[in-house]
Amino acid sequence: MEASEKLREVYECLSSCPSNVAVESMPPPVQEMSGPPMSAQNRNLQNALHYIKDDPTVGMIGIWGPGGVGKTHLLKNINNSFGEGMTFNFVLFVTASRGCSVEKFQSQIMKMLGLQSTGYNSHIIHEYMKTKSFLVLLDDLWDPINLEDVGIPYPLGNVNNLKRKVVLTTRLRKVCGQMKVEKELKVPYLLEHEAWQLFEENVGAETLSSPYIEALARELMTELKGLPLALTTIAKAMYRKDIAQWETAIQYMQQSCCTDDEDPVELGMETSVFMQLKFSYDNLRSETLRECFKTCALWPEDASISKGDLANCWMGLGLVNEHDIESSFRKSYNLIADLTAVCLLEDIEDLYGFVKVHDLIRDMAVWISCGCGENNDKWIVRAPADKDKRVIIPWNKAEYISLMSNRLTQLVPIRFHPDPIKLRILCLQGNNLNERVIAEAIKNCTSLTYLDLSSNDLMSIPEELCSFGKLEYLNLSENELQVTELPRSIGKLTNLKFLYLRNTSIRTIPSEVMSSLKALQVIDLRTFSELYGSTVREPYVKGRAYFNLGVLFREFGTLSELKAVGTIAIGSDEFDSLGVAANLPLRYLTLIKLEKLCLSDILLNDFAQRTLYDLIITSCDNLEEIIVRHDTRESNNHFGSLNQLSVILMPKLKEVAWMGATPASTLPRLTYLEFCSCDSLLHLSWVMYLPRLEQLHIIQCDSMVQAFVRCHGDKLCNGQEKEKTFPCLKFLYLQGNNSLDTIGDDGMEFPSLERLVIMQCPALKRLPFQLNSMPLKLKELGFYDVQEWEGLECEEGVKTLLQPAVRFGTYRF
Incomplete structure (x- = not known):
């Protein structure tokens, strides 16, 4: 989930501001x-x-x-x-x-x-x-x-x-x-009764309702020779299959499994186990789903993979291409759910919006991608033991190469070879490569269609990239470029569909560059990573060139394939320029350095009701309130697509003022909400009745004594005090709120709460739980250390009921 990644960035920036942490x-x-x-x-x-x-x-x-x-x-x-x-x-x-x-x-x-x-x-x-x-x-x-x-x-x-x-x-x-x-x-293979118990749990009682199918299931289970991962994966794949499908599966396993006198460990890369597990891959419902699964192997072993990153990857590879961006994301998340249902992907229990791949499943994906071991140079997915080692790669043979997240500083360039370079996909994100190393290594890779150079040490954009005429996906995000202008030659990439420049220093785009990218579908211009720090850097205040948003938006308007735009608006002039983007598919928006803000003004633009998905408001140093009013000028007064809202580094913000509008009607689809370093914020009572809110993060709001007040005397509470609070909230995270004494009134309801994490809130003494209002779905009650747990005062018996969920430690997002 992109908001989760963004929150980690914020924490890293805040760590450099000791007065706030x-x-x-x-x-x-x-x-x-x-x-x-x-x-x-x-x-x-x-x-x-x-x-x-x-x-x-x-x-x-x-x-x-x-x-x-x-x-x-x-x-x-x-x-x-x-x-x-x-x-x-x-x-x-x-x-x-x-x-x-x-x-x-x-x-x-x-x-x-x-x-x-x-x-x-x-x-x-x-x-x-x-x-x-x-x-x-x-x-x-x-x-x-x-x-x-x-x-x-x-x-x-x-x-x-x-x-x-x-x-x-x-x-x-x-x-x-x-x-x-x-x-x-x-660690031995499971005994037969243990293997059957595991297989039975995963295939489901409904599937085994027929005695004949149960007999076939036991036969198939025997063929898997007690390997837990195979038992779980194959059982999931056989859910609700008919007799013919069970018989086919048994035949498949009899032909693929090792014989009794063969040890899978000794077969080299556990080939016989791969053949067992490949059954689940072969039984995926479509070729698209199989291709999507294989791309999961591009990430390193044991990596936490953002579902948003997976979706972007699949779109960039052309595996998912719906008529609008929201439909593409929705389809991608459905594909992820399909892969999770058959255990080819795993949800990460304590990290919302992320999945992982078991290392053996990942090895199998690479094996399949390399023709089941027939062409091991087709996919190169490698993690060098030494970050400074010059990695030698068979560039002339590979079609897919991923060296992501290895902190490499060197690549051995391609030597002359008479055969054409077939490389189409290159993932180099998460390294320490500069533009000279990259340009020298890949200058002849003219068949590239997908190139990810994010999170490297690029100081400028290599001119060589602009000659890759087949390139469709280019990600240059998270590079501290020393140039502020996008090269005019980028306009030569006429097949480019996806261009990501997030958290770079690019602030100027020459005229007609964007309008020449006729195939462009997604452009992310949320630049300047330091905007999440305590202040906006001086050059912006002194007027260094900004995007001319009005001109830029008009150029975007000429692109018939455009599906999503991400941009920032600094100050009131750029905020006013958003009117030119009214009919553009603006999906990601960051607002910075505003002196006043009425969210209803954004709703005057069509994109706010139709496509705006992620809104960040940050570094508005003097803003004391965010106003939301019912606007009689507009018949449609809600953010129809807004899913994530972050309010960051607003030291004087005291409240979000609702004037005739209601949170539930204005933000009907909001699932993620974050308030961070809003030192004057008194409470967030208005969030209690948001109909789809799943994650709420409140970090370093030092004036907040009680986070939620059931009725605090204004019109907002009238008629709502009898409604259930937080109907969908799954995760509540509280950190560094030094004055917080209590979360909310006794008896507040949290019917969907799975995780409550309280970190470094030294004044917190009470939880809003009573014996008759316990969060029945709570799996985790997290604290930094045992003293925080022991310091809580609860109704007798409540701590006993909560004890099984208590965890201590640091937390991921």
Whole structure:
């Protein structure tokens, strides 16, 4: 979800403004991991906990077994077995994955321990850990790692009153030997009764209603040889299938599975398991869905993938192309739901709007994309072990290349080859590549149709990119360009459909450049990442050239294929220019440095009622109120598509004033709402009755004593006090609200609430829950540390009911 990514950016910017940010306490000793609990009688769990807790001679423990057998599940349960009264100072859960470097290990550890990098991370980590007892859990290790290079003191068990243990998981038993583990635990395949129980749970009782189908199901389950991931994935694929389909599935598995005397781990990349799992891929309902699934492998192992990013990728590749952008997003989210339903994608429980791919499923996707192992150079998806390593790539053979999120600084350029370069898709986002390195490496890739260079170190836009006549998708976002003008030669990209310039310094576009991009469907000009900081930088105030929005919008009006526009408007003059965009498909809008704001004025523009999806209002230093009035000039007085609203860095904002308008009728589709660093804001009572609100974030609103007042004396509450509050709210996040004493009145209803997270709200004493008004769907009640939980005062019995949902730790979005 784009708002979630935006919120993370805001937090990073706020961290550079110490006067606005509360000082954080040390992280909790154990951070709870999501996932189902394992039986306490599980033999491997019992053995692992024995070696960790009771055997002073064991320092290093290795857990190994094939992919998909449940190693990570076991490690998470080991993590969650520790809490109050443990003998370790802290427990660290570190995800390794293929190609994980010392730097990546260090980055994760320093973040969890709250340590600041000074360039000597090994020394910093070692100095912190050398006097402490610790348990480090290393998940999915593919190659040996020198713990002392990372900074972790070598685990010797119990020495000098310190207890130091490391537990690792790996698919490869040899890694256990290379890491010199003292105790090995092999995670076995499930026994037959365990396998049937798992298969039965996932295929559903309705599917097994016929005795004959149940017999076929047991036969198919036997063919899967007790691998949990295969059992879950294939069971989901067989939901409500008929007898003929069951018989076909059994035949497929009999032909694809390894024989009894073959070990899947020894077959190289677990090919037999891939063939099992490929059944779910083959049974997807359309070729489009199969192609969409394969693109999920472009992201790194264990990556949290934004659903919005997936949708943008699929649109950029031409896999999803509906008549308007909202329909394209809706179709993309439906495709994601289809893939999730058959376990080819997984929702991330504590991260709304994101999915992930099990690493074995991801490996299978790459295997399929490479012709089931017949052409391994067709798709190159690689994570180098060393960020500074010059990555050698078979440019002349590959069609898809993804090196995203590796912090690379170098690429080996293409050498002369008589064969034409077939490369069509290149994903380089999340690296440290400059324009010279990129231009030299890819200057001959004239067949490129999709190029993502976001989040790199570009200082200018390489002229070479403008010669790629087939290019349809170009993302240059999140680059701190030193140029402010878009090159005129961009106009030569006549096949370009998607152009993203978000959070760059581009503020000028030469005339007629946009109008020459006749194929353009999406343009995002929400530039200047520093706008989310505490102030707008001086050049804007002194009048450095802005977009001439009026001229630009008129050029956009000549583009017949245009489906979505994103832009910023700084000050009242640019705000007034939005009238020229009245009939454009304006989807993303950021308003900055306004002295006054009436949201109803935006509603005079057709885009506000029809296409506006994401609105940010920020850095309006003197604005004391946002007015929303019922406007008799306009028959349609609501934001018909607005889904996300963020109000950020508004130090004098006291209220949102509703004059004749009601929140429910004005914002009928709003699902995400965020107020951040609004120091004068007194309450947000008006949000209680928004009909579709799912996520609400209130951060650093220091004047707020009570967030929601059931009736605070104005017309807004009349007739609404008997309505259910927060009918759809799933996630409420409160952070750094120093005066907040209570969330709301006793007896407020939260019928859909799944997560309530309270971070660094030192004055908070009461929750709005009583025994007769408990949030029945609450899965997680999160705090930074145990003191915040213990300081709450609740009606007798309420804490007991809430206790199972309590979690401590840092939180992701």
